[in-house]
Amino acid sequence: MPVKSAFFPRTSELCESMKWKEWAGYYAASSYLTLHDAEYFAFRNSAGLLDITPLFKYRVEGPDAASFLSRIMVKDISKLKVGKVTYCCWCTDQGKVVDDGTVMRRDENMFFVTSADPCYTWFSRFLRGYNVTLVDVSEKTAGVALQGPTSREIMKQVFDADLDNFRFFSTVKTRAGGFEAYISRTGYTGDLGYEIWVDNADALKLWDALMHEGKRYDIRPAGLDALDMTRVEAGLILKDVDYFNALHALIDDRMSSPYEISLGWTVNLDRDPFNGQAALRKESLEGSKWAIVGLDIDWAEIEAIYARYGLPPEIGSHAWRDSIPVYTDKSLRTQVGYATSGTWSPILKKNIAMATIRKEFDQMGSEVQIEITVEHVRHTATATVNKTQFFNPERKTSNPNATKS
Amino acid sequence: MSTKYDAIIIGGGHNGLICAAYLAKAGRNVLVLEKRHVLGGAAVSEELHPGFKFSVASYVVSLFRPHIIRELNLAKHGYQIIPMDCSFLPLPNGDSLARWADPQRSRREISRFSQKDAETYPEFSRVMTHMGKLAKEVIDHPAPDITSLKIKELTSLLRLAKVFKGLGPDLLHLNTKLVTLSAVDFLDLWFESETLKAPMSVSGIIGTYQGVRSPGTAYVLLHHYMGQLDGAFRSWGFSKGGTGGVSLACAEAAKSFGAEIRTESAVQQVHIKNGKAVGVVLENGDELHAKQIISNLDPNRTYLKMIGEEHLDEDVLKEVKRFKLRGSSGKVNLALDRVPEFSCRPGDGDHIRGDIAIAPSIDYLEKAFDQAKYGEFSQRPYINAVIPSLTDPSVAPPGKHILSCFVQYAPYHIKEGAENWPKYREAFGDTVVDTMAEYIPGLKDMILYRQVLTPWDLEQQMGLTEGNIFQGELSLEQLLFQRPIAGYSKYKTSVRNLWMCGSGTHPGGGIMGASGELCAKTMLKSRSI
Numbered sequence: 058m059p060v061k062s063a064f065f066p067r068t069s070e071l072c073e074s075m076k077w078k079e080w081a082g083y084y085a086a087s088s089y090l091t092l093h094d095a096e097y098f099a100f101r102n103s104a105g106l107l108d109i110t111p112l113f114k115y116r117v118e119g120p121d122a123a124s125f126l127s128r129i130m131v132k133d134i135s136k137l138k139v140g141k142v143t144y145c146c147w148c149t150d151q152g153k154v155v156d157d158g159t160v161m162r163r164d165e166n167m168f169f170v171t172s173a174d175p176c177y178t179w180f181s182r183f184l185r186g187y188n189v190t191l192v193d194v195s196e197k198t199a200g201v202a203l204q205g206p207t208s209r210e211i212m213k214q215v216f217d218a219d220l221d222n223f224r225f226f227s228t229v230k231t232r233a234g235g236f237e238a239y240i241s242r243t244g245y246t247g248d249l250g251y252e253i254w255v256d257n258a259d260a261l262k263l264w265d266a267l268m269h270e271g272k273r274y275d276i277r278p279a280g281l282d283a284l285d286m287t288r289v290e291a292g293l294i295l296k297d298v299d300y301f302n303a304l305h306a307l308i309d310d311r312m313s314s315p316y317e318i319s320l321g322w323t324v325n326l327d328r329d330p331f332n333g334q335a336a337l338r339k340e341s342l343e344g345s346k347w348a349i350v351g352l353d354i355d356w357a358e359i360e361a362i363y364a365r366y367g368l369p370p371e372i373g374s375h376a377w378r379d380s381i382p383v384y385t386d387k388s389l390r391t392q393v394g395y396a397t398s399g400t401w402s403p404i405l406k407k408n409i410a411m412a413t414i415r416k417e418f419d420q421m422g423s424e425v426q427i428e429i430t431v432e433h434v435r436h437t438a439t440a441t442v443n444k445t446q447f448f449n450p451e452r453k454t455s456n457p458n459a460t461k462s
Numbered sequence: 463m464s465t466k467y468d469a470i471i472i473g474g475g476h477n478g479l480i481c482a483a484y485l486a487k488a489g490r491n492v493l494v495l496e497k498r499h500v501l502g503g504a505a506v507s508e509e510l511h512p513g514f515k516f517s518v519a520s521y522v523v524s525l526f527r528p529h530i531i532r533e534l535n536l537a538k539h540g541y542q543i544i545p546m547d548c549s550f551l552p553l554p555n556g557d558s559l560a561r562w563a564d565p566q567r568s569r570r571e572i573s574r575f576s577q578k579d580a581e582t583y584p585e586f587s588r589v590m591t592h593m594g595k596l597a598k599e600v601i602d603h604p605a606p607d608i609t610s611l612k613i614k615e616l617t618s619l620l621r622l623a624k625v626f627k628g629l630g631p632d633l634l635h636l637n638t639k640l641v642t643l644s645a646v647d648f649l650d651l652w653f654e655s656e657t658l659k660a661p662m663s664v665s666g667i668i669g670t671y672q673g674v675r676s677p678g679t680a681y682v683l684l685h686h687y688m689g690q691l692d693g694a695f696r697s698w699g700f701s702k703g704g705t706g707g708v709s710l711a712c713a714e715a716a717k718s719f720g721a722e723i724r725t726e727s728a729v730q731q732v733h734i735k736n737g738k739a740v741g742v743v744l745e746n747g748d749e750l751h752a753k754q755i756i757s758n759l760d761p762n763r764t765y766l767k768m769i770g771e772e773h774l775d776e777d778v779l780k781e782v783k784r785f786k787l788r789g790s791s792g793k794v795n796l797a798l799d800r801v802p803e804f805s806c807r808p809g810d811g812d813h814i815r816g817d818i819a820i821a822p823s824i825d826y827l828e829k830a831f832d833q834a835k836y837g838e839f840s841q842r843p844y845i846n847a848v849i850p851s852l853t854d855p856s857v858a859p860p861g862k863h864i865l866s867c868f869v870q871y872a873p874y875h876i877k878e879g880a881e882n883w884p885k886y887r888e889a890f891g892d893t894v895v896d897t898m899a900e901y902i903p904g905l906k907d908m909i910l911y912r913q914v915l916t917p918w919d920l921e922q923q924m925g926l927t928e929g930n931i932f933q934g935e936l937s938l939e940q941l942l943f944q945r946p947i948a949g950y951s952k953y954k955t956s957v958r959n960l961w962m963c964g965s966g967t968h969p970g971g972g973i974m975g976a977s978g979e980l981c982a983k984t985m986l987k988s989r990s991i
Contacts, residue, residue, distance in 0.1 A: 091564045095812065095853075098544050102702065103855045207855050273861035275852065356532060367628060369595060403545075406528070406537040 059084045062110035063199040063260030067268075071278045078281060081111035081173070086280035092374065094403075096283035100246050101404055104205035105279030106267055109245075109252065110260075112158075113175050114198050117168040119189040126160060126168055129183050129332055131315055133325040137162045142226045142241050145323040146315050147176075152336030153303035153312035155179060156296060157320065161228040161241055169228075169239065169254070173296040179304065183332070199260035203267060204250030204287075206452055207274035212251055214270035216240060222461045225454040236262050245284060247291020249452040285376035289400045289409060292351055292445030294318055298378045299349060299397045299411055314340050317347040317413070319445055348419040351443035352383070352396060354408040354427055358438040366432045372408065376400035383412050384426040387437050393418045396427055402447065409447050410440070418442070466751050467493045467722075468991055470742055472729045472768065473758030473925070473964065475503025479712035479723075480978030481756060481963040483534050486719035488986050493750065494713075494721060495742065497728035497925065500706070501713050503758070504924050504931060505973050507706025511911035513859035514797040517704035519915070519924060520931065521793075521848055521866050522546070522817065524686075524698040525974040526708065527602065539714035540707060543699035544853050548816035550807075551661045552901045558806040559657055560813045563697075576655035586652045590687045592633055593640065597684060599625045601969035604952050604980050605942040640680045641938055644673075646824055648680035660827060661819040664844055664870075669931045669971065671790040671873060673831030674824060682936050685971060698817065700850045701973075704857055708973055732757075732768045732960060739960035754959050754991050756981065759925060760933035761785050761946035761966040769957055778956045781947040785940060785966075789917035789929030790834060792872035794894040796865040797858070797911035802849065802902045815852045820845035820897060830871055837877030839890050844870045845897060862910070869894050874917035874928040883918030890916055933966035945970055953981040961985060 059079045062068070068086055076087040085108065088096055099105040117126060126134035132145035139162050146157040158172040170176075177193045184191060203211060213220045218231035218240060228241035236259035244250035255263045268276060288295065296302060303312040314337065315324050326338050356370075363370045381396040382389075394414030401408050410427065418425060419442060426437035469485055471478045474496030482492045500506055504519040523543050531541060551559040559575065561568045565584060572580035599622060606618035626634060639648060645666025649659045665686035666672075666679035673679075701707040713723055728745040732755050741751035757764040765774060765782040774782070801810040804818075821827055821844050830840035846868040851858035858864050872890060874880050891914035899905040917929025926933065934940055943951045945968045952968075953961050963981035965971050985991045 090812070091567065092547070094545055094563070095547060095815075098853065102544060102853070210860065275855045357529070369591065404537065404542055406531050406541075 062108055063257040064108045064110065064201070064264050067261060067264045068108055068278065072280075076280070080281065081113065083111040085111055086278070088280040088282045089278045093280060093282040094374065096277055096279035097286050097403065099275065099277035099279055100205045100248060100283055100287050102206060103275035103277070104203055104208045104211055104271055105246075105277055105283060106264075106271070107202045107204065107279050107284060109200045109202045110198075112200065113172045113177075113193075113195045114200070114254070115170045115172070115177065115180065116192040116194050117170060117189060118166060118192070119187070120166055121187040121189045122166050122168050124329075125184070125187040125189045126170070127329065127331060128187075129180060130160065131320075131324040131331065131333065131337065132160075133328050134160055134168070139163075139165055140227055140229060142228050142243055146320050148315065148333030148337065149303050150333055150336065151303070151312070152314050152333035152340060154300060154315055154318060154320070155303050157294070159241075159243055161239070163228060163230065163239065174302050197257055198254055199257050199263070200252060200254045201263065201267070202244050202246075202250060202252045204244045204246040204248050206249055207276075208250050211267060211271040211274050211276060212240070215266045221458040222456060224456060233263070233266055238263060245291075245293055246287035247293065247446070247448050247453060248287065248450060282375055285378075285398075286400045286402070289376050289398055289411060290402050290405065290448035292319070292411065292447060294320075294349065294411065294445075295378075295398065299413070313347065314345060316340055316345040317349070319349040345416050347394070347413050348416050349411055349413050349445060350419050351445040351447055352399070352410040352412050352425070352427060352440040353443045353447075354410060354438050354440040356408055359408065359429060362429065362431050362436050362438065368432070372401040381410070382428045383414055383440070384428070384437060385418065387426055389428070389435065389437065393425065405447055407447065411445055414442075466753070467491050468752065469493070469754040469756055470495060470750055470752040471756045471758060471963070472732075472742060473497070473503060474501040474709075474713070474723060474725065475758050475964065476505045476709045476712050476973055476975060477963050477965060477978030478503070478756070478758030479709060479716050480530060480534070480975045481758070481982045482721040482723070483712060483716035483719055484979060484982030485985070485991065486716055486721035487534070488982075490991055492716070492721040493752070494716065494723040495727040495729055495744070496723070496725045499726050501723065501725060502706045502709030504920075504926060505705040505709045507704030507857075510795075510913055511797045513862065514864055514911065515704045515706075515857040516795045516864060516913060517701070517706065517850065517866060518795065518913070519793060519920065520705050520973055521850070521868065522698050523701050523705065523708060523973050525972040527975050527979065529602075530975045530979050534712070534715040535718075536711045536715055539711040539718065541711035542702040542707065544702060545697055545699040546816035546848075546853075548813050549661065550813045550816060550818045551657070551821065552804045552806045552818065553657065553822050554900065556806050558804070559661070560807070572655070572658055575657045576653070579653045579655045579658050582652050589633065589636065590684070592629060593637065593684055594687055596625055596629060596637070600942070601974070601976050604984055605945070605968040607943050607951065640684055642677060643680045644675045644677050645679040645683045646674045648683065656823050660821045660824050663824060664819060664821050664827065664846070667827070667831070667844070667870065668846075668868075669791060670935050670937065671786075671788040671834065671871075672937070674827045678938055681938060685936055700848070700854055702854055702856065704850070705973060712975070729768065731770060732957070734769065734773050734957055737773070738958045754961060754985065756961040756963050757955075758964045758978070760787065760927050760930070760964055761962070762787060762927040763925060764955065764962055764966075769955070769960065773957060775956065778947070778950070785946055786935045786937065787874075787928035787930040788935065789874040789920060789926065789931065790872065791868060791870040791929070791931060792839070792890060792917060792920075793915040794867040794869055794891055795913040795915075796867070796895070796909050798863045798865055798908040799910050800861065800908055801852070801863055802865055802905055802908060804901050805903050806901065810852065814849055816848075818847040818849075820847070820901070834871030834873045837873060837875060839872040839876065839886070839893065840870070841893060843872070843894065843897060845894065847898065865898070867894055867898065872917055874921070874930075880918050880928070883916040887914050887916050887919070890914060932971035933964050934970065936971050941970075942968055953984050
């Protein structure tokens with residue numbers, strides 16, 4: 058049975074739809090309202106407040122913390138500056154991805170790592186020889202994501218930190234009335250936004266402060282349904298949906314390298330040894346088999362297929378995460394990959410998806426066919442290969458009122 | 463001699479801008495001339511009070527054609543619609559009815575007034591979706607000319623006939639009713655509850671000088687039902703940053719294709735030489751030349767001001783003069799220092815995030831029209847209000863709000879004479895505020911700024927003749943191949959090389975964009991440009 062996060066007294070009260078879902082052993086609201094549109098639009102137009110406590114959280118401390126993390130991550134964490142955050146993944150020796158997450162350098166020798174799967178034991182395997190303490194703080198730490206265009210203004214009302222000069226992918230320890238928190242300018246929506254971590258004991262104070270100050274900025278509690286739409290728009294992959302943890306994959310075909318899941322940019326190859334280095338170097342030279350790409354599915358074609366049945370085009374109000382075959386032509390015989398998640402994007406007015414396709418078909422602008430079932434019959438619609446990141450507003454990374462350069 | 467353009471578009475309303483974008487996209491050299499300092503015509507956002515961006519005239523979006531968004535890449539240029547989840551009806555007796563996007567929630571609300579209506583409601587929606595599909599065929603193409611035997615016209619008619627045939631006899635009969643009945647009679651076919659019918663019937667009178675019991679108003683009801691957002695028919699939404707956001711996105715798209723846009727460039731008249739439009743004369747005396755001239759102005763202005771009576775045949779002149787404009791609505795925009803709460807359902811919940819109708823009964827609405835018939839504005843008007851700032855924080859400062867009220871009836875032709883409207887403007891504003899204050903206690907103390915627009919003001923400021931928000935009433939005799947006038951329905955005027963692209967042409971009305979698009983496509987297809 059799932060457990061309740063420290064925010065549950067508030068979230069349960071607000072969740073009038075009673076739509077809950079299990080997320081890493083916690084109850085997580087799918088949507089607070091029966092229809093989640095308003096929550097999606099809060100992320101994109103005002104601010105949505107999301108309980109992200111179910112993420113796994115680790116503190117890595119000690120003189121060797123940076124070199125230890127560099128050893129297990131594909132990115133050279135020793136280069137990460139204090140007060141900065143990075144996003145990367147970690148691999149097996151075979152160069153297959155175990156999980157992805159953020160690494161925050163809170164201090165010279167103190168890091169905070171989040172992950173989607175429990176990784177304590179995996180990380181522990183590599184501790185020998187490092188002067189490092191690894192602490193699993195998952196159960197003690199509560200977190201929220203505050204995402205959307207008005208989130209900075211709300212943060213300014215609640216926290217002491219200098220938010221106007223607080224850059225994208227930064228982190229800092231700050232105070233609010235009566236409690237301390239670590240904040241970072243990160244998120245999973247591809248919008249301006251923050252993640253905030255507090256001790257469980259301060260969770261309700263944090264929630265109340267944000268909701269109270271946020272009222273004037275149209276804050277709304279938001280659930281995972283809305284999040285899922287925004288993360289597809291932003292082209293952010295999800296473990297167990299767009300790829301599988303190599304340690305849990307039953308067959309090798311279900312394992313992926315960082316290059317195959319659009320995380321090649323996080324790999325720093327030429328440095329001291331790290332997990333998967335040799336395999337990844339080999340792959341970078343020889344090429345990968347698969348690639349994750351964005352698909353922009355032709356709306357007029359979908360509309361035309363529905364019209365044949367006398368129907369207006371039906372688009373699900375939710376993001377989907379089924380595996381859908383992708384072909385090179387309309388014969389349904391030449392499969393080159395599969396889409397793993399997708400959504401109608403109300404803001405882009407596009408029907409978009411993320412797909413894993415054979416590397417030789419990943420050129421931007423090329424066309425593939427995606428299967429679409431209308432009235433129980435299989436059809437295909439043309440989709441154009443695109444970057445996975447469909448939505449990337451300037452506000453995500455900008456600091457319009459910065460006083461420091 | 464000034465630069466020669468392929469086309470000059472008079473008026474930078476959303477249709478003019480869309481027309482410009484399509485022509486520019488096809489490689490034509492286009493210039494748009496807008497009289498005002500802001501673009502958008504009636505789809506305009508203006509910061510009239512510091513921090514408050516008013517959707518001055520038109521205030522919600524639904525009818526905008528989805529393929530235009532795609533073809534012109536409008537989402538990239540800032541087009542964004544936030545859907546409205548609720549239609550709220552506060553009642554004077556302290557009760558209220560909220561209709562939601564969530565069908566079960568609506569059913570329970572309506573059941574309090576009639577269980578039968580609550581269960582019939584989804585059936586009605588189903589039928590209207592079919593009607594909407596039909597309407598889509600009609601509005602996405604130029605209206606076929608039924609008097610012509612040309613292959614092109616006949617093919618176009620055949621295509622329509624096919625769609626009609628597909629409806630089946632029941633829906634076809636209903637379609638006949640739809641174009642002939644009054645909004646109330648049409649709703650009577652389904653519903654019994656006044657409380658439900660009253661707010662539904664008003665879609666039939668918006669922008670027309672008719673009452674909810676006037677025959678023909680059922681069609682206007684459909685016109686407001688055929689909107690489509692993201693594939694869903696009948697949904698309405700707010701444009702981010704106000705309705706001007708739509709126009710600005712269209713302008714950006716037009717510019718991205720190379721169109722030139724000038725504001726504060728009022729056109730005095732079209733220069734006509736040997737029966738052919740050759741250019742425009744600006745109010746400052748400048749003259750600009752182009753191969754084709756396109757007017758985004760209403761039919762009245764286009765024919766009587768831009769062309770001039772001396773260039774018109776008697777027949778055309780007669781038709782233009784009988785074209786019904788007779789605006790019937792006004793607008794009151796309020797800047798408020800807090801959330802306006804309704805005494806019948808307090809709080810700032812989702813019920814006030816959609817549209818709010820002051821339409822307590824059918825008699826109330828009909829009485830409002832009675833006064834208008836005799837040249838008075840309604841003392842108890844129908845009001846359609848929205849508080850866009852609750853869903854789009856970019857239009858008001860934090861914690862402050864905009865209450866935008868569309869008000870009917872405010873007939874252009876008041877008995878004192880339209881030019882006397884300015885004398886009654888504030889009284890009209892007071893009537894609206896008083897009416898709203900009956901439902902929102904303390905409203906008068908919240909008002910930081912008030913803008914009152916009478917039909918006279920709509921005419922003076924935005925060039926909408928007689929203040930008609932649709933550039934001409936959406937009554938059956940001036941729709942389709944008769945919009946604006948028979949014989950000149952295909953965006954052509956009686957003057958060679960002069961075209962029309964405003965909502966005074968087919969299909970017209972609302973922030974739809976179809977007139978601008980179809981005008982451009984008609985010109986391109988016929989190789990007139």
